[in-house]
Amino acid sequence: MNQPLTKNICVLPGDGVGAEVTEYTLPVIKALNIPLNLEFARIGWECWKEEGNSVPLATWEAIKRNDTTLLGAITSKPLREAEAALPATLRGTGHKFVSPVIQLRQNLDLFANVRPVTDILGNHRFRFTVIRENTEGLYAGLDFGSIPDEIEPLLQRREAEGAGWQRHGQQDAAISIRLQTRAGLVRLFRFAFTYAQQHSYSVVTFADKPNVLRYSSAFARDILDEVAAEFPHIAYNVENIDAIALWMVRRPEKFGVIVAENMFGDILSDLGAGIMGGLGFAPSANIGHHNAYFEPVHGSAPAYAGKDKANPSAMFLTLSLLLDHLGLNDAALAITQAVEKVARSEIRTYDLKGTYGTRAVAEEIIQSAQYYFDSNRRGVA
Template identity: 70%
Template sequence: MSARQKVCVLPGDGIGIEVTEAVLPLFDTLNLPIDLSFGDIGWSCWQKEGNCIPDNTWKLISASNATLLGAITSKPLREAEAELSPALRGTGRVYVSPVIQLRQKLGLYANVRPVTDVLGDDRYRFSVIRENTEGLYAGLDFASIPPGFEAVLAERERNGAAWTREGPDDATMSVRLQTRAGLTRLFRFAFEHAREQGFDRVTLADKPNVLRYSGAFARDILESVAADYPDIHSNIDNVDAVALWMVRRPERFGVIVAENMFGDILSDLGAGVMGGLGLAPSANIGAQGAYFEPVHGSAPAYAGQNRANPSAMFLTVALLLDHLGHGQAARAIRNAVSEVARSDQRTYDLGGSASTREVAAAILQHSLDWAERLDGATAHRAPPAVKQGAHA
């Protein structure tokens, strides 16, 4: 690849800064044709400016091929207001998570969470794909019953609804919004991802036996999209059953796709199946770009202690490199992370005592070793097959 690419790096808050700094030497170590630019994001921006993504950061993002994001701090509304600089308090500033802003403004509708057997014997490999912009997290969350819904609830109450309330302010309401356009692009992304990754199954995790109408709506769209991918089997499972089988038999899955809240829960469960959030990367991809982030939080209690696991950030960079067309380097990084995670050089979350910088140095060296091994004829070799059990 001759043209150099641009990556915007936003280190974030807390341990996000530490793991980002530990991983960045990778770009030079592997001699990647990528130029890095750095921007500000997160809680300190909110405190100083009442804006957690400054205008200059948006400009850097728009001028880049992709964005690498460190963990960011997010707090409830009351705490957010209290931590503003005194001059900004009471001026109507509203805190909106940087993650939500990025996903909505850039149209990043697909959150991709690979789940791989980093600590074991490569028994399983699958992806959870979460819808990012609709579902129960669409923003239709109300402090009281909106007037337009009052007649609907009143009718249900006349027909014997189990809930008890005295008026519109005696209840709250959240609405699960799913659109035909949103589900169609999500399901098509899931099938394309399955084909690219060599998976033979797409499973929609939903609750159609309870959410009957929205579930039927999603089913019709899934079946319509699936008709264009006859080589890939598709099915719908109850989300609770999917959670059970992710723990007991993760090898049965290829791609799990779900609306926003179900996908949020299942993707973190996938991190637990892997061994913890310290191993879990993610990609957010859509029509106008992509950003990549490890899914652990900013963990302010551990900031500055040189204890955080950098593995998730290394695996996140591997996803970024795959997206930019550097598949061989991405494979070298994944192999390196797995080797180090299975060694005695582990951070505290994996039962070891190694520091962030020690583990990062080991992964950097193994990445270079693997890159040299993969150079040449084996550079484009297919990834090793994953054992898959019956799809019962």
């Protein structure tokens, strides 16, 4: 049998519990003899506090050198708190805090956020994936604390026609614009259908609000119809996001791939994590045509950093997504099976009302992954 080529991974441990769950997860690579070379680099809150840049130049260079990136949880804070955390020498010098994940997604053009949702704590009753657009929608950056001069005439016309809002000038209102481009929607929908095809899903559901956002939704629906014609063997439909949220809770087994614009996808993907059992089980992938990075969805939880309390499962599942992306499917499957086995045992962290620490749960997952890896290869799992 030919040995797979060694892949190079940039590891960004992150902040808070991100660093420790990363540390406790990585030994599975050696345990399963996975052909990966790791290069570590810095990202996050400490970088910001030291140099006013949460993603240093050296980190961008490391990302470019490697095949893909594994990211631990990182800390983001509002503008006022971020500016206050800078050293005095950097305050007022034009440094602006931008979330590291936003920088990665935008600079690497990672337009698809992939969030698998599986019945880890149950009996495999459901398996679906939320695919969220990463670069447009209401998170496109067109968010204004007052009404821009270019938009003011439009609002005045609407007010003359009897608009229901009240304001007193441009400073008396704020506005956010939902941007959807043809190119952005084509690549999003094509990715969703391709993902469904590759992962044996039979239906793609577009989550939107067509009964309210009539024109932008109709624009997206027309493009969806065009792309869906390329995949005639996969069914598709359009549903209101609020209805999808209800049915994700009531009947999650009815879904295959759910695809949505940025904010709607953000909401549904976290709801999916709740259905799984919490953010401690929620992995994610951020994928573009030429780059990708993988991160657990939970936050950095600085209050719990160093206390051996965080659930490492999401980081193991994130590593599994990374391995699957690289074609290392045997190891990816073994890690996923191990997480499921341990999650259903009494060896649980505090978020699942357990008494075991991060390290102990991670070690149990690694031991189980070794068993599944060997058993799967012998065909006896």
